[in-house]
Amino acid sequence: MIPSYDPHDSEYGLKLLEDLTTNAYEVQQKVLEEILAKNAQTDYLKSFLNGHYDKKLFKQKVPVVNYEDVKPYIERIANGEPSEIISAQTITELLTSSGTSGGQPKMMPSTAEDLERKTFFYNLLVPVMNKYVDGLDQGKGMYLLFIKPEISTPSGLVARPVLTSYYKSSNFRNRPFNRFNVYTSPDETILCSDSKQSMYCQLLCGLVQRDQVLRVGAVFASAFLRAIKFLEDHWKELCSNIRSGQVSDWITEPSCRNAVSLILEKPNPDLADLVEHEFATKSWEGIIKKLWPITKYIEVIVTGSMAQYIPTLEFYSGGLPLISTMYASSECYFGINFKPLSKPHDVAYTLLPNMAYFEFLPVERNHEEVVLCNGVSDQNCVLKEDETEKLETVDLVDVKLGHYYELVVTTFTGLYRYRVGDILMVTGFYNNAPQFRFVHRRNVVLSIDTDKTNEEDLLNAVTQAKLLLEPLGFLLIEYTSYADTSSIPGHYVLFWELKVKGNNDLEELIDPSIMEQCCSTMEESLDSVYRRCRRKDHSIGPLEIRIVKHGTFDALMDFAVSEGSSVNQYKTPRCINSEEAIKILDSRVVGRFFSKTTPFWEPFRMETK
Structure with a gap:
């Protein structure tokens, strides 16, 4: 499933992308057939399929899994057992996640052929950029x-x-x-x-x-x-x-x-x-x-949690376009941005159907009292009453415009129906291949009581609050948060690193009343559950923003790298739990501010039919 391709031939590269996206269904079926035929005798698949490799049986018998479900198999290989536990191809290395966006680092299997697949993917970025620049x-x-x-x-x-x-x-x-x-x-x-x-x-x-x-x-x-x-x-x-x-x-x-x-x-x-x-x-x-x-442009990923850097990048860029070219992870390389000159907030990735077999768990986003997901149970989603066991997935070409999904992959390297943890929204189609906007990572949340604040909701609240500061010449360089439960009630704590245009002496320029307004604005921007807990239940205390010294988040990254994170893959965690990391941040605080008002809330009423 890796076509021969000369990356110097941009015209052929574009034709190849047209063929892949036009024939997305056929390519996906061939991908699944190839993966199952090659790996039917692995210990993992045999335990569900008894050596068969029928595609329908695969959907019926092989469960949708999280990392914790496959971790024991990967650890057995890391400890010396043969690759045939999960992969017919020899596993040549294990790829570690950054460990900063949802827990401890994970290890993903990789093969020599997978390196060729990644190289093919990178090479296809060249003709797309040449088309537009x-x-x-x-x-x-x-x-x-x-x-x-x-x-x-x-x-x-x-x-x-x-x-x-x-x-x-x-x-x-x-x-x-x-x-x-x-x-x-x-x-x-x-x-x-x-x-x-x-x-x-x-x-x-x-x-x-x-x-x-x-x-x-x-x-x-x-x-x-x-x-x-x-x-x-x-x-x-x-x-x-x-x-x-x-x-x-x-x-x-x-x-x-x-x-x-x-x-x-x-x-x-x-x-x-x-x-x-x-x-x-x-x-x-x-x-x-x-x-x-x-x-001509700055090429960096500015989607997902990276979106909060856009204003700072624009400040330094001198009007240069910000281009996000690709969507990938340790598990698999997924998709390409076919319109690289689009505005950062409009970036969508088209999944290449030959990279893996893609399925999607439907997610119904509500932003109010509950979030309903089609058979998905996690901190952000609850099961419908009539769905208790089987997780029903949607194939790549069957997703619907405007709908939200969690990405599930079956790879050539030994992951089967694996939940990546990314929530995506369908924004359109390129030929027959859907285009997705990355929304947020599943389970990256703040929580004090019954509130569940995910990464996207936090970013939205921060974005609304910093609008109060930008007219005053302040730039929000970095932020992170944690749920402080050392006191009763607990409360959200945001660490902000600010920069003043043309001046680093911000301590004397910070207006306490403006910062208190930022705290209140964030609270008003959070969801109904949070606001109810603050106003009616009093189970959450006033939100706090702590301003830290210039360079604090560099120190936080240095700490993460010393603990094993990769400089190249490091992303500032939007929610932190490490006591050591919190100590690093707290030791550099130059100002603390709290919300002085309680946010508006009214009971949410579900309509009944």
């Missing part, structure tokens, strides 16, 4: 990419993040156009295990080649903004290196140092003066366009 072959891309150290399981299998796996593969080194030197970061700088040295060297290379950079980016918006913060802290040293033609002594990784030295070549005082002038300006508004004047 001219002249990308006339310059370079500055992409800030990072790896993390891998670990070895008792079986000897490597366990590492999916992006680390790809970056350390020959497929990445031989990616399209790499041999023509069209990326500013040498592979050696990306593969440097010291994330600080890697960041410094990649930015230095990007600055030296600034006149050739046509596009800039990172995987997630948060990583790109971390790079801007890094520039704020190190620009004088970077300029000094450019001026002298020498790399700083603390860059000690030999291959990384040598690769950067080849790009620096010789002293360049004129370039140093030029970029130093841009760095030294009072306000960094539009700094990306100023530093890389011919760049």
